Amino acid sequence: MKTITIGLLLAASLEFAAADWPQFRGPHGNGVSDERNVPAKLDANSIAWAIDLPGRGLSSPIVVGERVFITCSSGPKQDRLHILCLNAKDGSKRWERQFWATGRTMCHEKTSVAAPTPASDGERVFALFSSNDLICLDLDGNLLWLRGLMRDYPNASNSLGMSSSLVTADGAVVAMIENDSESITAGLDARTGVNLWKLNRPKMANWTSPLPITTPGGRTLIGLQSGKGLVAVEPRSGKSAWEYKDGASTIPSSTLSDGVLFVPSHGITALQIQADGSTPKQLWRSGQLRPATSSPVVLNKMVFTLNDAGVLTSGDVASGSRKWQLRLKGPYSATPVGAGVNLYCVNEAGLVQVVDTTQPEGAVVGEINLGQMILSTPSIARGALFIRSDGKLWKLGKS
Amino acid sequence: MKNFLVCLLIAACWGGFAEGVAAATLNSALADLRAVGPEGSGNAIASAAWKEVAGSDAKALPKILSAMDGSNELTLNWLRAAVDAIAGRTLQSGGKLPVAALERFIRDTKHNPRARRLAYELVTRASPESGAKLLAKMLDDPSTELRRDAVQRVMDEAARSSKAGRNADAIGSYESALRSARDVDQIDGIAKELKTLGKPVELPKVFGWLTQWKVIGPFDSTGGAGFEKVYPPEERIDFNAEYDGKSGKVRWQEFAAQGDYGVLDLNKPCGAIKEVAGYAFTEFSSDKARPVELRLGCKNAWKIWLNGKLLFARDEYHRGVEIDQYRLAGELKPGRNTILLKICQNHQTEDWTKEWEFQLRITDALGTPIASAKN
Structure with missing residues (x-):
């Protein structure tokens, strides 16, 4: 068993360097970085670089090695789709590819066609847009395949906009295209983009993202959250391994930490993941922890929820009981990310607040105002934070 | 001397042969890209073909753009990415885009509107003045994107006339822009200005x-x-x-x-x-x-x-x-x-x-x- 675990760890480290941030909310899909050298004392001198972006977007940047990938949309109908690859060191452009949206691009003014965060398996980058265009490139910008999922499934759309990010595991790319009408989730072959499986999903708008769930036994499942609850499926077959049926939010996504799944359901419901991938056991449920737009984050043995106004609530990870609350300057849409003992919270006005979670009531220990509306969740890689607005991408930290 | 001429002839023949092979290879790759269809069909073959197309010299850009004529939206994106790759590589290495050939391509309105727009963007990137000259004649272009920019140009002209107090000129320019405008935001914008200038527009009719x-x-x-x-x-x-x-x-x-x-x-x-x-x-x-x-x-x-x-x-x-x-x-x-x-x-x-x-x-x-x- 020990050998298997070491093997798995080695495999994981080969696929991504520890400093990579290959998907929405990082390598573990929970918003927490393994890095220890991310600066806490942010100020104007912390900006390593800032670049202008060619279009709007809510997607987070992802980082693979020295490359930063980011998506944008532009044009009067936001139907020009951009995928950019930048050098992490200085923000210079390595390459850019543009595409025409093949699906409807209508969305609420607060979101964007480039809302879903791309994902990488270390060899390829997969980018999804609200128009349901899904594009796969290698790290050098060579086009490997593309899909127009709204051409294939013409009613799979949401007039407010789609935002579910992608995940990739076991050679499959999982795209949640869930909405009021033709509501589906599909697993696509990472090499060709052809469907491995397609599930009919609850007919209800859903902006949550698929979640990689690695069981203590090393099995990888993908959690699909919806208003009905959460189903864990096998990445290559779409077969259900287990299902939690007690309802869940359709905006904040679940978080996995140390084998416990924190589901935005009746506040937060904590589920203990089983080693064999069977149905999890409910550990606790707390109505005192109520995530809003931001997803929960677990750091320093506490589970954190952040409401839209900016109240950060800390709960005990073992019991769910509330520990402390800290009033941040809001409002918030982005999910905080964590590194070491610090939470990095970016409000809608572009103010980055660093919260030291070891302080008795939590304390803001660093601030920087980026001066633009920011709704996007930051990324952490290579000792730095990467944060984007509609018009800019900043690197805060190491130059 | 005779040997030298024979060598030249062989070299010329070989060059022609190589060019013919390259053209056939490109044609075959373009055909593979045009064959992509629903639910990922054709993707695996297209992936290899794309590398072939994207590896082409910039001289091939008009031909690649022509392959967009009659293609489905998926193929347009495959081809567009290849054009981006070729243009990016060419300009990065100090090379030149075939501006004159691209201009001819743009002027031929039988080509796919998106292909023409893409060609226009390449021309503008290489020579902004050439792009501006082309745009001046595109008020009634069949490409919505080209037409939009041409309409905007006239709207800007109208705004300048209005600001200078030349209301008759402004009205003339706005009315000209309105006849060509197809995008809702531009139509609304023009109607608002014309109303201010005392020439209300019947929007339901427009x-x-x-x-x-x-x-x-x-x-x-x-x-x-x-x-x-x-x-x-x-x-x-x-x-x-x-x-x-x-x-x-x-x-x-x-x-x-x-x-x-x-x-x-x-x-x-x-x-x-x-x-x-x-x-x-x-x-x-x-x-x-x-x-x-x-x-x-x-x-x-x-x-x-x-x-x-x-x-x-x-x-x-x-x-x-x-x-x-x-x-x-x-x-x-x-x-x-x-x-x-x-x-x-x-x-x-x-x-x-x-x-x-x-x-x-x-x-x-x-x-x-x-x-x-x-x-």
């Missing part, structure tokens, strides 16, 4: 809304069941008939869409009640058979039939509405055509769920409104 309708409802749609339930108007149009509705007997009645944006509000003729379905019917006369777009805006669930054929159905409620939200391809026949819409209202009671309405127009692919031959 957009070409279908305004004269016969409507019937409300039928029951409790629990959303009315969306799938087939009520009599879906089987037969009989303006003299009377049916059981949700709250009593219902009959067809005349009703007109209102306002600048041609909205037909079913709450008015059918009663503002929830969980209902209503129908709207109109006729449209065409002097010839022609492909058209039916452009619908609606935040309720809906179905639409053209000449009895279901074009599309969508069961989404109150997620948003905009002009031309749905662009549906249809085929008009010569003479009388019929359009039937079913609009459903759901159970929600919030303020923003009161609307039970739609707006519809018929246009060509560019968005130019088409009026009924007989009004």
Whole structure:
């Protein structure tokens, strides 16, 4: 068993360097970085670089090695789709590819066609847009395949906009295209983009993202959250391994930490993941922890929820009981990310607040105002934070 | 000397042969990209073909752009990415794009509008002055993107005239821009300026809304069941008939869409009640058979039939509405055509769920409104 675990760890480290941030909310899909050298004392001198972006977007940047990938949309109908690859060191452009949206691009003014965060398996980058265009490139910008999922499934759309990010595991790319009408989730072959499986999903708008769930036994499942609850499926077959049926939010996504799944359901419901991938056991449920737009984050043995106004609530990870609350300057849409003992919270006005979670009531220990509306969740890689607005991408930290 | 000439001849033949092979390889790769289809079909072959195309010299750009003619939207994106890769590599290495050939490509309006737009962007990147010259003649271009930029140029000119107090010039420029504008935001912007200058615009006519309708409802749609339930108007149009509705007997009645944006509000003729379905019917006369777009805006669930054929159905409620939200391809026949819409209202009671309405127009692919031959 020990050998298997070491093997798995080695495999994981080969696929991504520890400093990579290959998907929405990082390598573990929970918003927490393994890095220890991310600066806490942010100020104007912390900006390593800032670049202008060619279009709007809510997607987070992802980082693979020295490359930063980011998506944008532009044009009067936001139907020009951009995928950019930048050098992490200085923000210079390595390459850019543009595409025409093949699906409807209508969305609420607060979101964007480039809302879903791309994902990488270390060899390829997969980018999804609200128009349901899904594009796969290698790290050098060579086009490997593309899909127009709204051409294939013409009613799979949401007039407010789609935002579910992608995940990739076991050679499959999982795209949640869930909405009021033709509501589906599909697993696509990472090499060709052809469907491995397609599930009919609850007919209800859903902006949550698929979640990689690695069981203590090393099995990888993908959690699909919806208003009905959460189903864990096998990445290559779409077969259900287990299902939690007690309802869940359709905006904040679940978080996995140390084998416990924190589901935005009746506040937060904590589920203990089983080693064999069977149905999890409910550990606790707390109505005192109520995530809003931001997803929960677990750091320093506490589970954190952040409401839209900016109240950060800390709960005990073992019991769910509330520990402390800290009033941040809001409002918030982005999910905080964590590194070491610090939470990095970016409000809608572009103010980055660093919260030291070891302080008795939590304390803001660093601030920087980026001066633009920011709704996007930051990324952490290579000792730095990467944060984007509609018009800019900043690197805060190491130059 | 003789040997030297023989060598030259061999080299020339070999060069021609190599060029022929390269052209055949490119043709084959382009054919593979044109073969991609639904649900990822053709992707595996296209992936290898793309590398071949993207590895081409910049001289091949007009040929690659020409391959967009008649291609589906997926192929357009495969080809576009190859063009981006070639242009990026060429410019990065200090090379030059074939500007003259690209300009010829742009001027030939038979080429795919998106391919022409892409060529224009390449030309502008290499030579902004050349791009500006081309744009000056594109006010009526078949590419919506090129036309938009050309319209914007005239709008800017009008704004400058207006600012300088040359109101007659401003009005002339705005009116010229309005004749060519197809994008809603530009039409609205021009109409606002012309109104300020004392020349109000008849927006319903500019957009070409279908305004004269016969409507019937409300039928029951409790629990959303009315969306799938087939009520009599879906089987037969009989303006003299009377049916059981949700709250009593219902009959067809005349009703007109209102306002600048041609909205037909079913709450008015059918009663503002929830969980209902209503129908709207109109006729449209065409002097010839022609492909058209039916452009619908609606935040309720809906179905639409053209000449009895279901074009599309969508069961989404109150997620948003905009002009031309749905662009549906249809085929008009010569003479009388019929359009039937079913609009459903759901159970929600919030303020923003009161609307039970739609707006519809018929246009060509560019968005130019088409009026009924007989009004």
